Amino acid sequence: MKRVVPLIIFSSILFLLFTSIAFGQVHTRLRVIRASNVGSDVDASLRDVHDDLGSLFSFTSYRLLRDETLSLSPNRPVSISAREGRIIMEITLVGLHGSVAELKIRVARKGKDTLNTQVRLSPGRTVLIGGSKLSEGVIIYAFTAKF
Amino acid sequence: MKDSCSSISRLLEKYFDQEPTDKERLLVESHLQDCTACKGALKSMEELRTAIKVPVEEALQKEDFPWVWQNIERQIRLQEKLTWWQSIRSWLDISPLFQRKVWIPAVATAAVLLFITTQIIFKNTSSYPGASVVEYVESETNNVMVYDLEKAKVTVIWLFEGPEEEALPS
Numbered sequence: 442m443k444r445v446v447p448l449i450i451f452s453s454i455l456f457l458l459f460t461s462i463a464f465g466q467v468h469t470r471l472r473v474i475r476a477s478n479v480g481s482d483v484d485a486s487l488r489d490v491h492d493d494l495g496s497l498f499s500f501t502s503y504r505l506l507r508d509e510t511l512s513l514s515p516n517r518p519v520s521i522s523a524r525e526g527r528i529i530m531e532i533t534l535v536g537l538h539g540s541v542a543e544l545k546i547r548v549a550r551k552g553k554d555t556l557n558t559q560v561r562l563s564p565g566r567t568v569l570i571g572g573s574k575l576s577e578g579v580i581i582y583a584f585t586a587k588f
Numbered sequence: 589m590k591d592s593c594s595s596i597s598r599l600l601e602k603y604f605d606q607e608p609t610d611k612e613r614l615l616v617e618s619h620l621q622d623c624t625a626c627k628g629a630l631k632s633m634e635e636l637r638t639a640i641k642v643p644v645e646e647a648l649q650k651e652d653f654p655w656v657w658q659n660i661e662r663q664i665r666l667q668e669k670l671t672w673w674q675s676i677r678s679w680l681d682i683s684p685l686f687q688r689k690v691w692i693p694a695v696a697t698a699a700v701l702l703f704i705t706t707q708i709i710f711k712n713t714s715s716y717p718g719a720s721v722v723e724y725v726e727s728e729t730n731n732v733m734v735y736d737l738e739k740a741k742v743t744v745i746w747l748f749e750g751p752e753e754e755a756l757p758s
């Protein structure tokens with residue numbers, strides 16, 4: 442019995458170590474941004490978004506509404522609600538190929554799907570999803586890999 | 589010392605080492621009853637033995653004879669020109685850690701886990717089928733634009749909404 446106990450502990454440690462490596466979570470940074478032509482304020486942390494979208498759109502103001510890191514586990518949806526739950530964004534990790542994460546993103550307004558997409562996010566890559574009207578501007582979701 | 593002392597002195601060492609015959613022992617013991625010189629010689633032998641015995645025993649206690657013997661045994665085995673497998677076995681035999689058979693199932697378990705994990709990792713890192721960032725995008729209610737800024741490694745998915753669909757964040 443004295444020999445079995447350390448053996449079980451040793452095996453358990455190895456099992457936990459290997460499974461944590463194999464089935465690790467994916468961390469993704471999500472920034473919720475309001476872009477508009479009211480004013481010319483650009484938050485310091487949004488310079489990259491301003492520079493990227495400058496060639497496509499002519500927004501003069503970029504304000505950061507929310508900045509958080511999502512911990513995504515395979516096939517476990519994470520929901521982000523806006524406007525008191527009337528807009529829901531659901532993000533699901535559906536695949537992991539080495540350092541490339543496959544994210545399924547669903548945007549619903551008042552219970553009705555307005556956008557369904559699946560993107561491949563890799564380190565250094567940013568995916569911007571925008572266009573939803575927000576008073577005098579639009580709302581933009583910026584996903585950046587943190588793995 | 590009496591004349592017979594010379595003949596007894598030859599037997600005295602044998603008597604001291606408890607090796608005489610019964611006849612010799614009786615002869616020595618009857619002589620010692622009357623001869624103080626031979627008694628003194630026997631006593632000197634005992635003192636000498638004590639003087640040698642104590643440091644020798646101390647030295648023996650300090651010496652690690654099992655380790656010395658293991659080294660000797662290994663040298664003997666080497667001289668016998670063992671095969672590589674026997675050499676490994678002889679090396680393992682001197683390590684008490686490897687003598688514990690509890691490591692066998694532990695190593696086997698670790699090997700199985702390592703095999704399973706590598707299979708999963710290799711499956712995950714296999715060549716990626718496509719280069720496109722957006723696998724699909726669909727909207728039943730709005731027009732959607734997808735734009736890739738490859739230089740900046742940015743992909744934009746833009747939803748064109750009408751003015752009546754205005755939204756506010758929480």
